[in-house]
Amino acid sequence: MKNIVTGTDMKKVDSYTINTIGIPSLVLMERAALSVAEIVCKNQLKDKKILVVAGVGNNGADGVAICRILHLKGYNTELYILGDISKASTEFKQQLSIAHNIGINIVGDYNDADVIIDSIFGVGLSRNVEGVYKDVILKINKGRNFVYSVDIPSGVSADTGKICGVAVKANCTVTFGSYKIGTVLYPGAEYCGQVVVADIGFPQEAYEQIEEQVKTATLEDFNFIPPRPNYSNKGTYGKILIIAGSKDISGAAVLCAEAAFRVGAGLVRVFTAEQNRQIIQRLLPEAMVNTYDVHHFNMKSLEACLKWCDVVAIGPGIGTGVIQKNMIEKVLEYNLPTVIDADGINNISEDERLKKKLHKNVVITPHLGEMSRFLNIPVEEIASNLIKYGREVNYKYNINCILKDARTVITTEQETFVNLSGNSGMATAGSGDVLTGIVAALIGIGVEFNNATVLAPYIHGLAGDKAMEYVSKTSMMATDIIEGIKILFKGMR
Numbered sequence: 001m002k003n004i005v006t007g008t009d010m011k012k013v014d015s016y017t018i019n020t021i022g023i024p025s026l027v028l029m030e031r032a033a034l035s036v037a038e039i040v041c042k043n044q045l046k047d048k049k050i051l052v053v054a055g056v057g058n059n060g061a062d063g064v065a066i067c068r069i070l071h072l073k074g075y076n077t078e079l080y081i082l083g084d085i086s087k088a089s090t091e092f093k094q095q096l097s098i099a100h101n102i103g104i105n106i107v108g109d110y111n112d113a114d115v116i117i118d119s120i121f122g123v124g125l126s127r128n129v130e131g132v133y134k135d136v137i138l139k140i141n142k143g144r145n146f147v148y149s150v151d152i153p154s155g156v157s158a159d160t161g162k163i164c165g166v167a168v169k170a171n172c173t174v175t176f177g178s179y180k181i182g183t184v185l186y187p188g189a190e191y192c193g194q195v196v197v198a199d200i201g202f203p204q205e206a207y208e209q210i211e212e213q214v215k216t217a218t219l220e221d222f223n224f225i226p227p228r229p230n231y232s233n234k235g236t237y238g239k240i241l242i243i244a245g246s247k248d249i250s251g252a253a254v255l256c257a258e259a260a261f262r263v264g265a266g267l268v269r270v271f272t273a274e275q276n277r278q279i280i281q282r283l284l285p286e287a288m289v290n291t292y293d294v295h296h297f298n299m300k301s302l303e304a305c306l307k308w309c310d311v312v313a314i315g316p317g318i319g320t321g322v323i324q325k326n327m328i329e330k331v332l333e334y335n336l337p338t339v340i341d342a343d344g345i346n347n348i349s350e351d352e353r354l355k356k357k358l359h360k361n362v363v364i365t366p367h368l369g370e371m372s373r374f375l376n377i378p379v380e381e382i383a384s385n386l387i388k389y390g391r392e393v394n395y396k397y398n399i400n401c402i403l404k405d406a407r408t409v410i411t412t413e414q415e416t417f418v419n420l421s422g423n424s425g426m427a428t429a430g431s432g433d434v435l436t437g438i439v440a441a442l443i444g445i446g447v448e449f450n451n452a453t454v455l456a457p458y459i460h461g462l463a464g465d466k467a468m469e470y471v472s473k474t475s476m477m478a479t480d481i482i483e484g485i486k487i488l489f490k491g492m493r
């Protein structure tokens with residue numbers, strides 16, 4: 001796992017590192033500046049004209065140091081300072097004095113260059129960007145230059161990812177120590193271009209000072225998946241029950257079940273409407289199929305399936321209505337690890353009685369529309385506060401939540417995560433059904449419930465990224481994501 005921090009928390013990390021650990025501020029700053037300079041040197045030829053645009057806080061101080069390092073390496077650099085130097089931070093004044101001594105060329109106006117280094121505001125941005133700052137940021141965005149942002153694009157709130165009036169559109173952002181919330185959540189994430197996290201020497205101990213930590217999964221977290229021993233059989237890898245599909249929808253069950261198999265599930269049983277039996281058996285002969293008749297619904301057959309399974313996923317394509325609500329009620333009575341998606345969530349949203357039956361082995365996987373119905377809060381409000389509402393589900397109902405969006409936010413009893421894998425090719429019908437199958441299968445193969453909640457969206461996104469090896473974002477379909485799961489695991493184990 002890696003940390004993702006708010007700007008406010010990053011200041012605590014800075015301060016703990018400087019004041020308690022004792023690493024001097026200027027040492028951190030030199031490492032920060034060196035990390036940016038190294039990336040610029042790797043990508044830019046020496047004949048390029050580089051303009052460093054610096055504010056007068058410590059983000060600007062980083063910029064002045066970067067300007068000096070590049071100048072000493074023989075780059076054609078100039079420095080443009082925005083703001084009142086009499087109000088500058090101590091570090092800025094120190095860096096400026098060094099820059100003067102070395103003979104850095106300081107210009108009085110913004111002038112276009114091949115490369116812009118944006119060090120106007122970092123995590124200290126505290127209000128809307130206006131006046132001359134706004135004018136310069138608009139000029140930077142108009143130019144055809146390559147833009148590096150230092151720590152975060154100036155104008156993006158490091159705490160939320162919101163744009164404070166206007167923000168620099170960078171090609172590359174070098175952020176220090178860890179991702180900032182503003183570099184991972186949209187719209188801020190879109191302004192960053194490529195994000196590089198530079199290690200500048202903050203000790204992990206400093207991150208432990210943060211009260212509400214946010215993290216992201218990394219490849220190391222595949223270690224949550226137990227090994228697949230030689231001495232095992234299909235029963236070792238979980239019995240997964242998938243309650244999906246209805247008279248007019250059969251594909252959801254197939255996608256969900258196939259994804260579960262591809263993540264390693266041993267046995268998958270689909271419980272669906274009678275009309276789907278043949279098509280599911282034809283498309284996925286590996287799955288067992290039990291069916292119900294909507295006109296003569298027999299709860300006993302569902303109970304038999306629930307007694308059989310270790311994990312249940314309910315919802316994709318089931319529709320809404322009395323039968324569906326009764327099925328969900330029955331599923332919840334069994335207290336199994338339970339994944340609830342799509343219409344599973346929609347039915348619960350319509351029924352307070354079902355909400356009361358949610359238990360701590362439940363994870364819901366809503367997209368924004370489903371979340372909006374579930375919490376009865378407008379989509380726009382949820383979209384701009386993903387973490388807040390993800391946490392609210394957890395506090396209110398004591399269940400895990402995978403809130404799906406271009407950046408999926410995951411909340412478990414203890415922790416909050418933002419998933420960083422995946423791409424916009426995955427915004428395609430059935431993509432969520434694949435995720436549901438992945439969550440259920442991970443639990444089935446023995447990944448602890450909270451870990452499965454976090455790992456599933458990560459695997460789903462990596463599979464979408466793998467799918468891009470043979471299909472474009474434009475053409476990607478949910479079946480390609482399943483293909484991506486195969487490629488992913490082939491490369492791993």
Ligand SMILES: NC(=O)C1=CN([C@@H]2O[C@H](COP(=O)(O)OP(=O)(O)OC[C@H]3O[C@@H](n4cnc5c(N)ncnc54)[C@H](O)[C@@H]3O)[C@@H](O)[C@H]2O)[C@@H](O)CC1
Nearest residue numbers: 025028029032057058059121122123124125126127128151
């Ligand atoms: N020793 C340290 O503390 C380190 C700090 N670092 C850098 O320092 C940055 C944080 O520095 P600061 O805390 O000084 O904050 P910033 O430099 O990000 O911003 C603060 C400055 O901007 C002004 N400001 C804020 N919002 C404004 C607005 N909307 N319009 C006009 N002016 C505005 C403030 O008055 C202040 O002068 C980090 O992002 C990082 O780049 C890194 O060098 C790592 C080490």
Ligand SMILES: Nc1ncnc2c1ncn2[C@@H]1O[C@H](COP(=O)(O)OP(=O)(O)O)[C@@H](O)[C@H]1O
Nearest residue numbers: 404405406422423424426427429430431432433
């Ligand atoms: N722009 C995007 N970038 C990355 N992932 C995305 C993007 N758009 C959608 N996704 C992912 O695709 C999935 C879509 O799920 P969902 O909306 O439930 O689809 P469906 O209901 O058609 O199965 C979610 O996991 C979501 O996080």
Ligand SMILES: [K+]
Nearest residue numbers: 121150152154
């Ligand atoms: K910046």
